[in-house]
Amino acid sequence: MHIDLVPVWTVILGVGVFMYVLLDGFDLGVGILFPLAHDDASRTLMMNSVAPVWDGNETWLILGGTALMAAFPLAFAIVIPALYFPILLMLLGLIFRGVAFEFRLKAHSGRHWWDLSFFTGSVVATFFQGVVLGVYVQGFAVSGRHFAGGSFDWVKPFPLATGAGLLFGYGLLGATWLVMKTEGDLQKKSRAQARTCLFGVLAFIAMVSLWTPYLHPKIMERWFTWPNMAFLAPVPIVTAGIAVALWRSLSRGGEFVPFIAAMGLFAMCYLGLGVSVFPYVVPWTITLWDAASSPGSQAFLLVGTLVILPIVFMYTGWSYYVFRGKVRAELGHH
Amino acid sequence: MELDPVLLSRLQFAFVIAFHILLPAFTVGLASYIVVLEGMYFWRGDATYLRLSLFWTKMFAVSFGMGVVSGIVMPFQLGTNWSGLSDTAGNVLAPLLTYEGLIAFFLEAGFLGILLFGRKLVPPWVHLFAAVMVGSGTLFSSFWILSANSWMHTPAGYEIVDGRYFVRSWVDVIFNPSFPYRIAHTVTGFYITTAFVVIAVSAWHLRQRQHVPESRRAMSMGLGLLILLVPLQIVLGDAHGLNTLEHQPVKVAAMEGLWETQARAPAVVFALPDTTSESNRFEIAIPGLASFYLLHDMNGVVKGLKAFPPADRPPVGIVFWAFRIMVGVGVLMLAVVTWGVWLRLRGSLFDSPAFLFVCNFMAPAGFVAVIAGWTVTEVGRQPWVVYGLLRTRDAVSPSITGLDVLLSLLLYMTVYAVIFSAGLFYLFRIARAGPPTELEARDARLSERPARPLSAAEI
Secondary structure, eight states: OOSOOHHHHHHHHHHHHHHHHHHHHHHHHHHHHGGGSSSHHHHHHHHHHHTTTHHHHHHHHHHHHHHHHHHOHHHHHHHHHHTHHHHHHHHHHHHHHHHHHHHHHHOSTTHHHHHHHHHHHHHHHHHHHHHHHHHHHHOOOEETTEEOSOTTTTOSHHHHHHHHHHHHHHHHHHHHHHHHHOOHHHHHHHHHHHHHHHHHHHHHHHHHHHHHHHHOHHHHHHHHSTTHHHHHTHHHHHHHHHHHHHHHHHHTTOSSHHHHHHHHHHHHHHHHHHHHHTTEEETTTEEHHHHOOOHHHHHHHHHHHHHHHHHHHHHHHHHHHHTOSOOOOOOOOO | OOOOHHHHHHHHHHHHHHHHHHHHHHHHHHHHHHHHHHHHHHHHOOHHHHHHHHHHHHHHHHHHHHHHHHHHHHHHHHHHTOHHHHHHHHHHHHHHHHHIIIIIIHHHHHHHHHHHHOTTTSOHHHHHHHHHHHHHHHHHHHHHHHHHHHHHHSOOSEEEETTEEEESOHHHHHTOTTHHHHHHHHHHHHHHHHHHHHHHHHHHHHHTTOSHHHHHHHHHHHHHHHHHHHHHHHHHHHHHHHHHHHHOHHHHHHHHTOOSOEESOOEEEEEEEETTTTEEEEEEEETTHHHHHHHSOTTOEEOOGGGSOGGGOOOHHHHHHHHHHHHHHHHHHHHHHHHHHHHHHHTOTTTOHHHHHHHHTTTTHHHHHHHHHHHHHHHTTTTEEETTTEEHHHHSOTTOOHHHHHHHHHHHHHHHHHHHHHHHHHHHHHHHHOSOOHHHHHHHHHSOOOOOOOOGGGO
8 A cells, every 4th residue: 555545534534523513513502502592482492403413413523533543543542541531521411412302302390401401511512622622732741652641631721711712612603503593583692692602702712822822832833933924824814804704794684604604713713723733643742644543444444434425425414405494483292 | 449440441331331232222123113114104004103103213212312422422432441442453443433433323313303303394205215224324333333342352354563453354354253143143132122112012002901003013013023033033142152152162161150171061050150169159050951052962072161261261250140141031032922922823912911911021121131141242251352362451541540430430320320210211201102193193294394393202
C-alpha cells in the first residue's frame, strides 16, 4: 500500500465529528432552551421538532468514537482515558435526555421530571463536550503510548470556559432551528433567544481566540507568524461577516438563514480549531501519522466508508425532507 | 483496602453491558416481528395486524430509545477503561465496530423516525420499507458486534508486530471460528426472548378477556415461532458448545465443573465447585454423559480444569452456575412450548387458564437465558480479554485509579437504576393498555397528513 490514507481519514473523521456537532448540537440546544418555554404545549412542540431525528444525530457520535479508534487507535487510547470523567458525565447526560423523548409522553403526573431530565441532560452533555474541546486544545501529558496525567486534569479554567461557551453555541443552533421549525409566539421567543445566544457565542469566540495562542507556543506560531497571518486572516474576517449576516437575518424575520448562518459560525470555529492543532491528533505530542492504524486497516474501512457514507447522507437527508416544514401544535393525546 | 481498577473496570463493563444487552435482546426480535406485522397488514389488509403493529411499535420505541442511549456508552468504555485493548487490537476490532455504526446504526436511526412518526407522511409501502430497514439494521448490528466479540474469543487472521495485532486476512477476522456459532445462537436467543414476551403479554390480555382477537393472533404467531426456534436453539447451543470445546476447552471444563481429565466424563448436575481444593462439593453427576454429549463417545477423554495452569482458568463457580441457569431456562421453555403445541392440537390453546397463567410468567425467561449465556461465554473467556493473547489485567487503561472507577461505577449504577426502573414501569403501562381499539387504529391510518410527529407511544 503506497497511498498515504492518513489525510483521507483526517478529512472523514473531521467531517464525522463536525456532523455530530452540528446535528446533535441543534437538538441538544433545543434541550438547553427547554425550560424557557412558557407552557407545556410549547415544550411538546420543541421536543417534537427533534424527536424523529435525534437518534440519527447521535449516531454521528458513535461514528466519531469508533472511527477515531479505527483510523487513529493510539489517539483513542490516550485521549479517551484522559477524558474519563468528562466523557462519563457527557454519556450520563445523553442518557437522561435521550430517554426523556419517550418517557415524557408516557408519564402522567411525572411529566415535569422528564422535562427536567431532558433539560439537565442536555446541559450536562453540552457542557462536558465543551470541556472535552478545551482539554483537547490544552493538550495531554503523554508517556510512551499512555496518558500520563490524572483523571481530574480537566478541572482548569480554559476547559470550563469552553464548556460554558458551548452552551451558548448549541443554544444558538437550537434557537435558530426553532426559528426555522416553529411559528407564532414560540418562533418569536426563539428569535430573541437566538440573539442572546449569539452575543454569548461571540463573546466566547473572542475570548477563546485571544486565550488559545497563550495555551501553547505552537498555536501562537501558527496564527501570528508571517506569512501564515496573511493566509489565515480570512478566518476571523469571514467569521465576523457570518455573525453580522446572522444578526441581520434575525432582525429581518429570516427563517432559514439564521440556522444556516449559525452552522457557518460553527464551521469557522471548527476550521480555526483544526488550523490550531494540525498535524497533532493528540496535542501536542502525537501527530496523525504517529497515531494512524495500519494502512491495511485504514484501506479496509475506507472502501466501505466511501460507498456507505454517501448512502447514509442520502437517506438521512430524505428523512429530514419527510419531516420538513413547521411542527404544528395539534396535540390530540389518545 | 486498595481499590483495584482492573476488578472495578470489569465490574463496570459487566454492569453496563448486561443492562445494555437486555434491550437488543428484545428489540432485535421485535423489529423483525413488526416487519412481519406490517407486511401482513400491507398484503392482507387485515386491521388486526395493524393494531398489533401499532401496539408493539410503542413497546419498541421505548425499548429502542433505551437501547440507543445505553449503547452509546459501550464504545467509549473501550477507551475510558480498556485503552490497552484499543491500542493493541484497534487495527482489528475498530473497523468492525465502525462498520457496525456505518451500516447498522445509521440505517436504524435513519428509518426509525419514519417508522415511528411517518405513517401518515409517506405511502404505506414506504412505511413498510422503513420497517424492513430498521429490522435489517438490528440484524446487521448483531452481525458486526458479534463478529468483533467472537474475534476476542477465537482470534484469527492476524499477526503480532511489536505486541500489537495487524490484520492478515479480513475474511478470517470477520468469519473467525466461533462467529457462525455465536451469531446463530445469540440471534436465535434474541428472537426467542421477544417471542416469549409477546406470548406473555398476549396471555395476560386473554386472561383479562380483553383485546381477544389481537391477543389470539399474537399468541399463535409467537408460539408458532417458538415451536421452530426452541428446538433449533438446543441444537445450535450444542454446536456452539462443541466449537467452544475445540477452541476454549478450559471454558467447557468450567461449564461442566470437571476438574480431572478423564474418559467417561460425568455430567455434573449439581455441585459447588471449590477452587482451593480443586474439586466439587456436594456433587451429583451422571457418569459418562458429558463424554457422550461433548464427544459423542462415552469413552472419549474430556480435559479437566487441572489440565490448565490455575492462572489460565476462569472463575469456575460463576461459569458453572450461569451455564446451569441457561440450560435450565431452556428446558423450561421447551416444556412450555410442548404444552402449548399439545393444547393447540386439542384446539384449546386460548382456553387453558393454567397455560395462560404460566405463559404470563415466562416474560423474563429469554432475558434470564441471554444474560446467563452471556455470562458463561464472557466470564468463561477470563483471564483473557483476547483469548490466549491479551490478559484482561494488561488491557486496562494505565492512567485510571481504583477510586476513579469506583466513582464512575456508582454513577452508572445510580443512573441505570433510575432509568431502567422508569423504562420498565412505562413498558408495563403500555403492555397493560394493550393494542388500540378499532377506531383508534383506523384513525392512525386514514386521517389526513397532520404533520405532527409525536412520541411513538402516542401513535
